[in-house]
Structures are given as structure tokens and as C-alpha cells.
Amino acid sequence: MALIVHKYGGTSMGSPERIKNVARRIAKWRAAGHQIVVVPSAMSGETNRLLGIAREISKTPNERELDMIASTGEQVSVGLLAIALLDIGVPARSYTGWQVPIKTDNAYTKARIHSIDDKRVRQDLDAGKVVIITGFQGVDDDGNITTLGRGGSDTSAVAVAAALNAQECLIYTDVDGVYTTDPRVVAEARRLKVVSFEEMLEMASLGSKVLQIRSVEFAGKYKVRTRVLSSLTDPLMSLDEEMKSGTLITFEEDENMEQAVISGIAFNRDEAKITVLGVPDRPGIAYQILGAIADANIEVDMIIQNQGMGGTTDFSFTVHRNDFDKAMATLNGTVKAAIGAREINGATNVCKVSAVGIGMRSHVGIASLMFKTLSEEGINIQMISTSEIKISVILEDKYMELAVRALHSAFGLDKKA
Amino acid sequence: MALIVHKYGGTSMGSPERIKNVARRIAKWRAAGHQIVVVPSAMSGETNRLLGIAREISKTPNERELDMIASTGEQVSVGLLAIALLDIGVPARSYTGWQVPIKTDNAYTKARIHSIDDKRVRQDLDAGKVVIITGFQGVDDDGNITTLGRGGSDTSAVAVAAALNAQECLIYTDVDGVYTTDPRVVAEARRLKVVSFEEMLEMASLGSKVLQIRSVEFAGKYKVRTRVLSSLTDPLMSLDEEMKSGTLITFEEDENMEQAVISGIAFNRDEAKITVLGVPDRPGIAYQILGAIADANIEVDMIIQNQGMGGTTDFSFTVHRNDFDKAMATLNGTVKAAIGAREINGATNVCKVSAVGIGMRSHVGIASLMFKTLSEEGINIQMISTSEIKISVILEDKYMELAVRALHSAFGLDKKA
Numbered sequence: 025m026a027l028i029v030h031k032y033g034g035t036s037m038g039s040p041e042r043i044k045n046v047a048r049r050i051a052k053w054r055a056a057g058h059q060i061v062v063v064p065s066a067m068s069g070e071t072n073r074l075l076g077i078a079r080e081i082s083k084t085p086n087e088r089e090l091d092m093i094a095s096t097g098e099q100v101s102v103g104l105l106a107i108a109l110l111d112i113g114v115p116a117r118s119y120t121g122w123q124v125p126i127k128t129d130n131a132y133t134k135a136r137i138h139s140i141d142d143k144r145v146r147q148d149l150d151a152g153k154v155v156i157i158t159g160f161q162g163v164d165d166d167g168n169i170t171t172l173g174r175g176g177s178d179t180s181a182v183a184v185a186a187a188l189n190a191q192e193c194l195i196y197t198d199v200d201g202v203y204t205t206d207p208r209v210v211a212e213a214r215r216l217k218v219v220s221f222e223e224m225l226e227m228a229s230l231g232s233k234v235l236q237i238r239s240v241e242f243a244g245k246y247k248v249r250t251r252v253l254s255s256l257t258d259p260l261m262s263l264d265e266e267m268k269s270g271t272l273i274t275f276e277e278d279e280n281m282e283q284a285v286i287s288g289i290a291f292n293r294d295e296a297k298i299t300v301l302g303v304p305d306r307p308g309i310a311y312q313i314l315g316a317i318a319d320a321n322i323e324v325d326m327i328i329q330n331q332g333m334g335g336t337t338d339f340s341f342t343v344h345r346n347d348f349d350k351a352m353a354t355l356n357g358t359v360k361a362a363i364g365a366r367e368i369n370g371a372t373n374v375c376k377v378s379a380v381g382i383g384m385r386s387h388v389g390i391a392s393l394m395f396k397t398l399s400e401e402g403i404n405i406q407m408i409s410t411s412e413i414k415i416s417v418i419l420e421d422k423y424m425e426l427a428v429r430a431l432h433s434a435f436g437l438d439k440k441a
Numbered sequence: 442m443a444l445i446v447h448k449y450g451g452t453s454m455g456s457p458e459r460i461k462n463v464a465r466r467i468a469k470w471r472a473a474g475h476q477i478v479v480v481p482s483a484m485s486g487e488t489n490r491l492l493g494i495a496r497e498i499s500k501t502p503n504e505r506e507l508d509m510i511a512s513t514g515e516q517v518s519v520g521l522l523a524i525a526l527l528d529i530g531v532p533a534r535s536y537t538g539w540q541v542p543i544k545t546d547n548a549y550t551k552a553r554i555h556s557i558d559d560k561r562v563r564q565d566l567d568a569g570k571v572v573i574i575t576g577f578q579g580v581d582d583d584g585n586i587t588t589l590g591r592g593g594s595d596t597s598a599v600a601v602a603a604a605l606n607a608q609e610c611l612i613y614t615d616v617d618g619v620y621t622t623d624p625r626v627v628a629e630a631r632r633l634k635v636v637s638f639e640e641m642l643e644m645a646s647l648g649s650k651v652l653q654i655r656s657v658e659f660a661g662k663y664k665v666r667t668r669v670l671s672s673l674t675d676p677l678m679s680l681d682e683e684m685k686s687g688t689l690i691t692f693e694e695d696e697n698m699e700q701a702v703i704s705g706i707a708f709n710r711d712e713a714k715i716t717v718l719g720v721p722d723r724p725g726i727a728y729q730i731l732g733a734i735a736d737a738n739i740e741v742d743m744i745i746q747n748q749g750m751g752g753t754t755d756f757s758f759t760v761h762r763n764d765f766d767k768a769m770a771t772l773n774g775t776v777k778a779a780i781g782a783r784e785i786n787g788a789t790n791v792c793k794v795s796a797v798g799i800g801m802r803s804h805v806g807i808a809s810l811m812f813k814t815l816s817e818e819g820i821n822i823q824m825i826s827t828s829e830i831k832i833s834v835i836l837e838d839k840y841m842e843l844a845v846r847a848l849h850s851a852f853g854l855d856k857k858a
Contacts, residue, residue, distance in 0.1 A: 077517075078524055081528060082525065085528075089521075089535055092523070093524075095516075096516050099513050100494075102509065103495070103509035103510035104494060107495055111500075111501075118509055123584055123585075167540055
């Protein structure tokens with residue numbers, strides 16, 4: 025007997041029939057002798073519908089009140105799932121974030137979990153009940169409802185699994201795992217059976233939207249064995265078969281059976297690049313540029329500065345494409361004159377392509393294979409940035425699919441493991 | 442400066458534009474120097490939508506989980522209204538039932554309010570904020586969400602007004618007050634400017650669906666000055682004009698300016714009558730009959746027993762039309778034999794028509810005028826029941842409109858006060 029946390033996404037909870045299927049799957053797990061805690065998302069479309077009404081009323085809706093509204097989608101889901109389980113004879117009980125309670129800070133719309141009280145949950149589990157907890161939300165010290173931001177239910181599920189010391193956290197979603205790259209771009213993309221926490225973190229942050237990045241951070245911090253798998257399979261398939269499906273995110277290197285050097289090719293179309301040319305090469309310049317960008321509430325992704333020549337240097341960074349105009353305006357406003365830059369230019373027709381792999385640590389030549397492959401395809405590299413387990417390049421966006429396919433093949437990801 | 446509670450119904454909260462109108466009306470009241478607490482209902486249709494999904498999942502959904510689901514409609518409303526107020530520069534803060542807290546018993550789907558903590562509310566009011574509280578719901582001693590049943594937001598508003606010792610509770614709804622009878626049946630029906638608590642209680646229980654009956658009981662118990670008025674008027678009309686509209690429910694007899702003997706003609710189409718014939722006239726018979734009905738969870742309205750002859754008597758009562766078949770089956774099941782009744786018969790083609798008036802207490806001849814009027818129209822009276830301020834008759838339902846119109850005219854309710 026083990027304690028397992030299940031998380032179901034909005035599509036899995038999207039209709040009465042689908043909710044019944046979720047209940048059937050949970051009943052199967054419980055019948056096999058496991059204790060089950062479930063964290064369901066809001067029914068698909070529901071949170072957007074609610075926030076849409078709020079935005080019709082105000083262009084700048086108050087964030088405490090947005091959380092009051094947005095948290096109801098998950099509250100409906102937990103009640104509906106409890107009803108579905110009770111209807112097929114499975115004892116079940118639902119709790120909101122404040123009932124558990126799941127304590128957070130008071131950063132409305134993007135709160136962070138501080139603690140989870142497991143008393144009520146354990147009592148119910150020991151009494152044989154399935155416990156259903158709202159994802160996405162918690163309560164601050166003053167009893168205000170908070171939400172964790174988009175995709176927050178993944179984080180809730182992993183946090184609950186950590187608090188309960190669960191054996192595994194199963195994230196049921198509408199894809200059947202993590203792939204070597206997006207199958208819509210490369211037909212030969214393969215599902216990874218195992219991926220390391222570090223690789224998953226890079227892939228999530230690079231735009232593989234299987235899991236919210238904070239949930240991966242949480243899984244890493246608390247060493248929660250987390251598995252991504254499909255909720256669209258037959259809910260009554262055997263447990264053995266089910267545990268062979270999906271992708272396991274692991275923290276033990278020896279579990280990483282696929283000894284590939286590179287695990288996947290990630291990419292992101294939402295980038296824009298900005299370069300500040302002819303900046304005086306002296307301390308404090310990077311702060312003057314990026315401080316102004318941060319003050320304008322713009323998130324920065326890659327940051328690159330080259331060795332300067334003749335007392336000046338060039339400073340480049342990337343932002344989300346939607347923030348490009350605002351970032352350019354900010355720099356041209358007062359920053360340019362203040363730092364004495366010669367010119368500020370930028371472009372939105374760029375993309376980022378990355379090779380990610382924990383095996384990269386112990387293998388040389390990965391970077392050169394990547395650059396050679398792109399060169400052979402005639403693709404110019406505009407910017408390069410590397411980490412221990414990742415190499416990212418900025419390219420003109422029209423080359424994105426070509427680059428991804430070429431790299432996927434060059435690193436042998438097309439071949440069966 | 443006074444503390445006023447506003448309650449807005451689901452139609453008043455039915456769209457972003459209507460919510461903005463509610464906010465404008467509240468802003469006007471606050472600008473006049475009043476402290477305002479608002480209790481809004483769920484957006485119209487929302488609670489039914491949610492319960493509909495639950496019933497698609499289970500024919501007998503668990504009631505604790507139904508309350509978890511149904512309570513979200515009001516939670517969305519308070520958040521939206523707070524956003525609308527803040528958007529026009531009015532400080533406002535929303536609270537759920539559990540945040541106040543509004544403590545109830547644990548009778549899910551029909552809970553009763555035990556207590557309301559006014560600490561947080563008073564702090565916010567003293568800080569100049571409009572406080573918005575979810576209607577329809579509370580929290581039990583174990584922290585479970587409860588709901589008060591249909592129309593429960595009226596009760597919440599009156600209970601909040603009582604707890605805060607508010608000067609008045611304004612119930613904004615889609616009708617502009619309480620009428621002498623339903624204007625759809627009698628074109629000459631007039632709005633009452635003032636109605637006594639006792640009359641309102643009788644009218645609410647007799648099917649005038651302006652206010653939920655428990656809210657009227659609450660208003661009576663705690664002497665809450667309550668006014669029913671329209672939310673469809675211009676939100677910026679003058680306060681003086683607004684306070685002249687609607688119907689005031691009062692507890693002071695001298696406020697009852699309209700010295701009519703009868704205040705209104707109420708009616709109800711949902712009745713069914715059942716008669717148990719030839720019952721032995723001995724103690725315990727009424728209990729044996731109604732005990733079985735109560736055990737079957739059927740509510741009884743009128744109960745009539747005549748003086749018996751020859752050692753037997755006839756026992757009649759009315760139930761909701763939807764419960765008729767169940768009630769007949771219950772009686773024919775075991776009760777009939779157990780009590781030795783000769784026959785059980787009943788009919789669903791009946792209605793109840795009542796004359797209600799606090800002036801009846803001190804006037805004779807009301808009953809005879811009522812019976813004479815019905816007789817002149819050739820309408821046979823099947824059952825009669827009276828209270829201190831009400832006479833009710835059961836008639837064949839096809840005569841209902843005719844009876845209501847004739848009585849409305851006979852008691853002089855057509856004339857301007």
C-alpha cells in the first residue's frame with residue numbers, strides 16, 4: 025500500500041462524462057490498496073471565462089478580488105469529483121485550499137506555498153477515504169484566498185505530495201509524456217520514459233508546456249517522484265501498464281536508463297532580442313540597463329555581453345515578444361542617454377532553439393556538433409548562451425522548424441532508445 | 442450617517458453591465474455618507490448551471506459536496522462587485538461566508554445561521570470601505586461550507602443587518618415591491634407602501650415569492666426594518682425618491698399608514714389535497730397519519746379535521762402537488778390498514794386562495810364577505826383554514842384567477858390608498 029497523489033488537468037475534468045472517467049480511474053487505484061489524494065484543475069475554459077467577466081467590468085481588476093473569483097473553478101471541480109466517486113461507492117471528501125489549509129504568502133495571482141497542514145487529510149486517508157484538494161490556490165495568514173498563477177494546480181499537486189511524503193505524484197494530462205521535441209514539428213519525436221529533474225526544468229522553462237515550471241522546481245526541492253501521463257487512456261487499464269506509460273521525472277541518476285547525451289530539443293517562438301550598442305565598458309552598466317527593464321515589470325530571458333573593444337561593448341538580451349515595444353520604449357526613454365549608448369536595436373523575428381541533456385556534463389563536442397549542424401543547413405546563429413546541461417541559440421524565426429528537425433536527427437533522438 | 446445593508450438578486454447581478462449599475466447605486470449611497478454592506482446573489486442561472494452538472498454526474502449527489510459547488514456562484518459575485526466598485530474609485534472588500542465568519546449548523550443545502558462575527562466587517566466599515574459578503578452560505582463548526590437553501594441570500598442579508606444592528610436592509614430585486622395580489626392576474630393590483638411583518642410572513646408562505654420566508658422570519662425575530670425595492674430603476678435617482686419606492690416591512694403598527702383591513706390576496710397553484718375518510722375518532726390518529734407523511738419527507742401545508750359523527754371522522758390535509766403521488770402511496774401502503782380508514786382520496790386540481798390582513802384581528806365579517814363573494818361567483822369552497830390574520834380556502838384550480846379578481850375587488854384593494 026502506498027500513498028499516491030493524482031493530478032488531473034482541465035481537459036480531463038472538462039465534462040460530466042470525463043469526470044466520471046477520472047472517478048473510475050481513481051477507484052481502480054484505491055481498489056489496488058493505495059491511499060489516493062487527488063488535485064483536479066478547474067473544468068477547461070472555466071477560469072478564462074471567470075477572468076473574462078472580471079476584465080469586462082474593469083481593465084485593471086483588483087488582484088485580491090481576481091483570486092476570490094478565479095479560485096472558484098477548482099472548488100467546483102473538487103465537489104463534482106467527490107460526487108462522482110461517492111456515486112460509484114468510493115468514500116471521498118473534498119477540501120478547498122483554506123480548509124486543508126494550504127498556507128501561502130499574500131502575493132495575489134502568483135502566491136507561493138509556505139506550508140500544508142496534513143492533519144485532516146491523514147485522518148480521512150486513514151478512514152479509507154479518497155481526499156480531493158483544490159489545486160491552484162491557498163490562503164494567506166489573514167484568511168484571504170490566494171492563487172498560484174497559471175498552471176498552479178501542478179504545483180499544488182507536487183506540494184501536496186511533498187507534504188504527505190507520497191510515494192509518487194502522477195500528473196494526468198492531455199499529452200502522454202515528455203517528448204524529445206514537439207511531435208508537431210518533428211514526426212520522429214519520441215516519448216522519454218525517464219527524464220532527469222534538471223532536464224525537465226530546462227525544458228519547462230524553454231517552452232515545453234507539459235508541466236508548470238514551478239511544479240518542477242518544487243518536485244526538485246522536495247525530491248518528489250513525479251510522472252506525467254495521459255488521462256485519455258482507458259481508465260481501467262492495468263496498473264502495471266499504466267505505470268509503464270508516461271514520463272517519469274527522476275532524481276536518481278541510475279534510473280535514467282536512456283544514456284543519451286541529449287534528451288530533447290526545446291524551442292520557443294515567443295522571443296524578441298534587443299541589443300544596446302556602443303556601451304561604455306564600465307561597472308554598473310548592466311544594472312542600469314536591466315534595472316530599468318525590471319522596473320517596467322518586463323522579464324528577461326537570455327543575457328549576453330561580449331568582451332568589449334576600444335572601451336565600449338555591446339549588451340544583448342531577450343524578452344517575451346509581447347514586451348518588445350515596452351522594452352524598446354523604456355531604453356530609448358532615459359536609459360540610452362544616461363548610459364551613453366550609441367544605438368539600441370532589436371528584432372521580433374527571432375526564435376530560441378535549445379539542446380538539453382544531463383549527459384552533456386560529461387561529454388565534449390556537443391556544442392560543436394550543434395553549430396556544425398546548423399551551419400550545414402545554412403542557418404546563421406545570432407546569439408549563443410549555455411548552461412551546464414543546455415545550449416541555446418537565437419535564430420531567425422523562419423528557420424525554427426528546420427533547425428529543430430536537423431538537431432533532433434543529428435543528436436540521434438529519432439532512433440529508438 | 443447610517444449603516445445600511447443592500448441585497449441584490451441574481452437578475453440584478455446578471456451581467457457585467459448590471460454589476461456596474463449596482464456599483465453606481467452603492468457609490469451614490471456611500472457618497473451620501475452611509476456605511477454600506479452588500480450581499481449579492483449569484484449571477485442569474487449560475488447556481489442552476491452548477492447543480493445541473495452535479496446531477497448529470499449523480500442522481501443523488503452528496504449534499505456536502507453540493508454545497509461546496511453551489512456556494513461558488515456567490516463567491517464569484519462578491520469578487521466581481523468589489524472589482525466594479527474599486528474600478529470607480531470606491532474602496533471595497535469582499536468576504537465569503539467562512540471569512541466573516543457566518544456560522545451555521547451542518548444541515549447541508551438548508552443550513553440555519555447561528556452567529557455572525559462582525560469584527561472584520563466593522564474594521565473595514567470604519568476604514569471607509571464598502572463590505573461585500575457572500576449570500577446563501579456559511580460555515581459549520583468543523584469548517585465545512587454550508588448553504589442556506591433557495592433564496593438564502595435574502596436571509597443572509599437580513600441576518601447580517603441584524604448582526605450589525607443596521608438601520609435598514611434594502612432588498613433590491615426585479616419587482617418594485619409587494620403587491621395587493623399578483624399583477625399578472627389582477628391588472629388593478631397596487632403596490633403596498635408598507636406591510637406588517639405578520640402579513641408579509643403570511644404572504645411569503647402563501648406563494649408571494651418576493652422574499653424567502655426564512656428571511657421574513659429573521660426580520661421579525663430581530664426587528665430588522667426591511668424594504669423590498671427595484672434594482673431596475675436609474676441607479677443615480679435621488680435617495681429621497683429611492684426611499685419612497687418599494688415596500689417597507691415594518692414592526693411598528695403606526696407606520697402601517699394604509700388602514701386597509703385586508704392587505705392582499707395571495708394564492709398558490711401548487712397544492713394537492715388528500716382526505717382520509719372514515720377514521721376512528723380516537724387519540725393518536727392524526728399523529729399516525731402525519732407521522733407517516735413526515736417520515737416520507739413530505740411537507741404538509743393545511744391540516745383540517747372535522748367533528749366526527751358515529752365514532753368516525755374525516756381528516757384532510759394539503760401537500761405540494763409534486764408530493765401527491767408519494768403521499769398517496771405512503772397512506773395506501775400501511776397507514777390505511779393500521780388506522781382502519783374506510784377510504785383515502787385526493788385531487789391535484791385544486792388551488793389555495795387567501796385573504797391576508799393585520800386589520801382582520803379587529804374586524805368582524807371578513808370571513809363572511811369572503812365566502813359571500815365566492816358564492817356569488819358560483820365557486821364551491823372545498824376546504825377552509827384560518828389564522829389570526831389570514832383566511833385560506835381550497836378551490837378547484839380552474840376558478841383561481843376568477844376568485845382572486847373577485848376578492849381583490851370585494852375587499853377594495855383596487856382603489857388607491
